[in-house]
Amino acid sequence: MHVIGRDADTGGPVCNLGTYRARDGSTGAPVGLDVNHPHAAVVVGKRGSGKSHTLGVVAEGLARAEGVAPIVVDPMGVFSGLEAAPIDGTVHHDPTVRASSLPPSAWPDLLGLDPTGPVGSLIWRVAAEADSLAEMQSEVADADSTAATRRAATNHLALADSWDVFGQDGIAVSDLCGPTPDILGLSGMDERPASAVVRVVARGVYEARIESTVDHLPWLLVDEAHAFVGGVAEPALRTILTRGRAPGVGLVLATQRPSALPDVAVSQADLRIVHRLTAGPDVSAMAAADPTYLDSNLASRLPRKLGCALVIDDTTESVHDVRVRERDTPDGGATPVAVPEHGAPPASAPTHDASETME
Ligand SMILES: Nc1ncnc2c1ncn2[C@@H]1O[C@H](COP(=O)(O)OP(=O)(O)OP(=O)(O)O)[C@@H](O)[C@H]1O
DSSP: OEEETSOTTOOSOEEEEEEEEOTTSOEEEEEEEEOSSOOEEEEEOSTTSSHHHHHHHHHHHHHHSTTEEEEEEETTSOOGGGGSTTTOOEEEESOOBOGGGSOTTHHHHHTTOOTTSHHHHHHHHHHHHOSSHHHHHHHHHTOSSOHHHHHHHHHHHHHHHHTTOBOSSOOOHHHHOSSSOEEEEOTTSOHHHHHHHHHHHHHHHHHHHHTTOOOSEEEEEETTGGGTSSSTTHHHHHHHHHHOTTTTOEEEEEESOGGGSOHHHHHHOSEEEEOOOOOHHHHHHHHTTOOTTOSSOHHHHOOOSTTEEEEEETTTTEEEEEEEOOOSSOOTTOOOOSSOOTTSOSSOOOOOOGGGOOO
8 A cells, every 4th residue: 555644665554545546537556644653734625525524534544553642623523423433432522621721821812802901911810820710710809900900801701601611620631642532522612612622632732742741642633623723722733733743743634714724734734635625715725835746736636526635745745646435434524415315314314516426
């Protein structure tokens, strides 16, 4: 099997990705993805092009690999199929984190406050001193600030409290770094508390590797990644993108809006898995990182079929046309239909856009 992401003379665990796709559409040899080294990858494509499916395939491959710890950020609730045998993952529904795990500087941003304004700086200060949200609230009540500042800070912390995301027993990084996939089920959460969870987990796994407190190499697989950039989670994701290789943290960001990702995401990714893309700005965002070894322009090489992808591999400076394999576990991304075809199972039957049939 050819393995994308590493030189031919190196070994180690491989994720079974699918098969090569010849220009005439015929199926070629099996192709795998290196999971022995921590990669930074982006998976992009228009809505329904197969990104979540591909992320699930990578999660299954990581689950079977030795020495890695897959963690899936699931904002849409489509990865619970990974709990099925033989993968046996664990879904953590609406996970909580400790308030003190979020850096004090992140609190104003989380609450939509100017960190240099009176309310934002009060929240920053109490976050630096307190160990829990309750302590932050009581420190605000006793703060030497104007009544209006205290009142505004109290209201913002009440909002944070209403998210039910900050608890004394937040999810422990050590619980997420086992060999089977851990799925952070965030579909019941708003964007801001979900971003707080991603920030804490991303920072936690990075620091755990720096401090050598976990043995496995964590891989963070983030679906709908555009929801987590430009917000409170971004600094931690950026750190893994730019500095994750040395401590051994892998990152896979999947998004239908590559133009919404920071430039660093596309430029730092050593693997780019590109499904069908049609929107001009998104094609341009990927084309901006066109490597010199791509012999034609990216737009002309983009796949048109569901489940097919162009894989750009910076490690070996090569480009591959791949058809991603079927999932081994149930695929929760299947599109529901209003009127199932006669004899088909109701509502959850996978359907594809007529223009995006499988080959
Ligand atoms: N390689 C594949 N083999 C078989 N089925 C696939 C493949 N890729 C995608 N599908 C099916 O196509 C449908 C859409 O895939 P998926 O949900 O992964 O798309 P998506 O790009 O993540 O969509 P969205 O942007 O809406 O999240 C699903 O029913 C999925 O099971």
